[in-house]
Amino acid sequence: MGTRRHILLSSALVAAALAAGHPALAQGAGDYPSRPIKFYAGFPPGGVADIVARIVAQPLGDRLGQPVVVDNRSGAGGAIGVDAVAKSPPDGYTMGFGVSGALTSSVTLNPKLPYDPRKDIEPVSTVVMNPLVLVVPTASGIKDMKSFIAAAKASPTPFNYGTPGPGTAMNLAGELLKEQTGIRMDHVAYKGSSPAATDLLGGHLKAAMIDYTTAKPHIQSGRLTALGQTGSERSSVVPDVPTIAEAGVPGYEFNSWFGLVMPAGTPKPILDKVHTALDAVLRDPAVRKQLVEAGSDPAPSTPAAMRQRIDREIAMTSKLIKDAGISLQR
Structure with missing residues (x-):
């Protein structure tokens, strides 16, 4: 009996210690968020990524009940922003844009990439496709x-x-x-x-x-x-221009996109809550209109679908880069 009480007490102490280090683990998603959330746009003010981030951030904050504050930490084609997300505590209070290049082709192009998009971030959803x-x-x-x-x-x-x-x-x-x-x-x-x-x-x-x-x-x-x-479907931004596949190159497809990412290890209840809120934002007619006017197609997805896209495009761009001899070294 004493041994059982000791095991239960030890388990409780371990759980308390973990919760102290990561409050989000203790609260699940029930009380989340209780303070503002930082959003790394990955690019300077005024660019497409910044504009899209600001269109999405306000209604996302409204749905979550706390402000989502855009931070324009930028450089290296969005990789600096992704690295900032990857190195943040997995407590739900940091998110950001992972642009397609920073999550896929950079794996091959930059041997010193400071993060691994397959291990160091949690995909939440693709956000937009950019024609x-x-x-x-x-x-x-x-x-x-x-x-x-x-x-x-x-x-x-x-x-x-x-x-x-x-x-x-x-x-x-x-x-x-x-x-x-x-x-x-x-x-x-x-x-x-x-x-x-x-x-x-x-x-x-x-x-x-x-x-x-x-x-x-x-x-x-x-x-x-x-x-x-270049995309697989005609963009609603430019519906009168055919896809390259339609126009005479069957099977051609290359997509440029932004996705929302959070640090690896972010609790699933928090990821689910953010995904649900973001999905609703991206399906809102007023938000969709703003995004299309900014030149981007809303493209909500499941976290699993975004993960599969990252894996698929890492493989595809790696082959393409090696075959074409593309290098960033000067």
């Missing part, structure tokens, strides 16, 4: 994907195409297009989509793979033609 488009000067006379492929194959020299930089989603999307069509294209790296668009308009490039938000005013003015978007 990328292949654009050409309207003056080129190329009107669709099939004629672009034909022109590239007929050219005695490789077409050059611009992107915001080596290893970006746009660069990888361009390399995937080369791989699946057999066309020859030389990559020209810029420090952002806008400089790439400027050189394309100036006649220095044959094409560019850039985000739709940057391309939009030039498409609307008639100076650029969008040949296709």
Whole structure:
């Protein structure tokens, strides 16, 4: 009897010690949250990630009952923000954006990546998909994907195409297009989509793979033609542009996305509570309208589906990066 009481007392003391170290473990999700939550956007103010984070943060905080405060700790293509989340206590009071590159291609591109997205974070849900488009000067006379492929194959020299930089989603999307069509294209790296668009308009490039938000005013003015978007489905942001798969490259798909992540070890009741709140936010018509106007498609998912996406895209981008010889080393 005494032994049994000793075991029960010891178990209670261990549980109390764990709870003292991580209050969230003691409260489950019943009292969570009891104070504001930090949200690492991963990019500077004014960019797409920051805008999307702020659109989502306020209604998410309203549903959780505490403010969700956006922090713009940024750098390394969003990796610094993910690292800040990964290294935070798993108590439910830190979350942030894991952009697709920081969770997938960075595993191969950055041998010194300070976190492992398969072990150090908990996926909550994908949040948005961001449409990328292949654009050409309207003056080129190329009107669709099939004629672009034909022109590239007929050219005695490789077409050059611009992107915001080596290893970006746009660069990888361009390399995937080369791989699946057999066309020859030389990559020209810029420090952002806008400089790439400027050189394309100036006649220095044959094409560019850039985000739709940057391309939009030039498409609307008639100076650029969008040949296709990279996702598996037409974006509600740009419904009139076919997917590259529809336009003549069956099976082509490359997605750029943001997902919500929390530190590994965050208690499941808290993860479930945040997921339920976020899912409701992303299905709210007013929020969806704001996101589409900002250039992103709402894309709620289950945590398991996001985990599967990360694993699948780590494998896919690793092969693509190695086959194309892409490197961030200068």
